[in-house]
Amino acid sequence: QVQLVESGGGLVQAGGSLRLSCAASGRTLSMYAMGWFRQAPGKERDFVAAISRSGGDTYYADSVKDRFTISRDNFKVSLQMNSLKPEDTAVYYCAATKTYSRTTYYHAAGQYDYWGQGAQVTVSS
Numbered sequence: 001q002v003q004l005v006e007s008g009g010g011l012v013q014a015g016g017s018l019r020l021s022c023a024a025s026g027r028t029l030s031m032y033a034m035g036w037f038r039q040a041p042g043k044e045r046d047f048v049a050a051i052s053r054s055g056g057d058t059y060y061a062d063s064v065k066d067r068f069t070i071s072r073d074n075f076k077v078s079l080q081m082n083s084l085k086p087e088d089t090a091v092y093y094c095a096a097t098k099t100y101s102r103t104t105y106y107h108a109a110g111q112y113d114y115w116g117q118g119a120q121v122t123v124s125s
Contacts, residue, residue, distance in 0.1 A: 002027065002114040004094050009119030016084050016123070022094030023076040024117055032114075033099050033106055034077040036070060038090035038121075045093070049079060050105035059105050065086075084123045091118040 003025040012018050020036070035050040050059045050071040058070050069080040073118075077094055095112035106112065 001028075002032070002096055004096060004114055006092065006094050006116045006119035009026060009092065009121045010069075011086055011122045011124065014084060014086055014123055014125050017080070017082045018084065019081070020079040020119055020121070021076050022078070023098070026093055028074045029072070029096060030074040030079065031098050031100075032096040033101075033104060034070075034072055035095045035097075036077075036079045036092060036104060037109060038092045039118075040087075040090040042081050042101060043090075045055060045109055047107045047109070048092070050107050051077065051102050053102070054102040054107045057105050058101050059107055061107075069084075070083035081121070085122075086123045086125045087108060088121060089123050090121060093118045 008020040012101040036048040039045040094116045097112045097122045
């Protein structure tokens with residue numbers, strides 16, 4: 001079982017930046033591809049960004065491309081969020097899936113086996 005814990009959420013003004021981090025309690029993430037998703041009130045959970053085991057392959061939703069950056073090491077995955085907009089307000093979840101591929105990333109929620117509890121990000125206008 002992989003327990004993921006997010007940190008770094010909060011309240012920021014539009015145009016500001018936040019950095020989310022996600023770590024697994026008591027273990028490494030070296031065998032897991034990682035992703036970030038978000039869910040706004042009354043909406044479905046949407047894909048935000050994904051990264052392969054190696055960290056060399058990344059993929060972003062069009063809505064965050066060029067503003068958000070996903071990165072990782074063997075112990076945590078981070079999401080640097082710049083130029084934040086009010087529509088980025090949501091609960092952000094990190095997710096992990098075990099894979100033997102070092103280069104594959106996943107962008108569908110159903111492809112992930114483990115989820116964090118979520119971190120609230122609120123962007124005020």
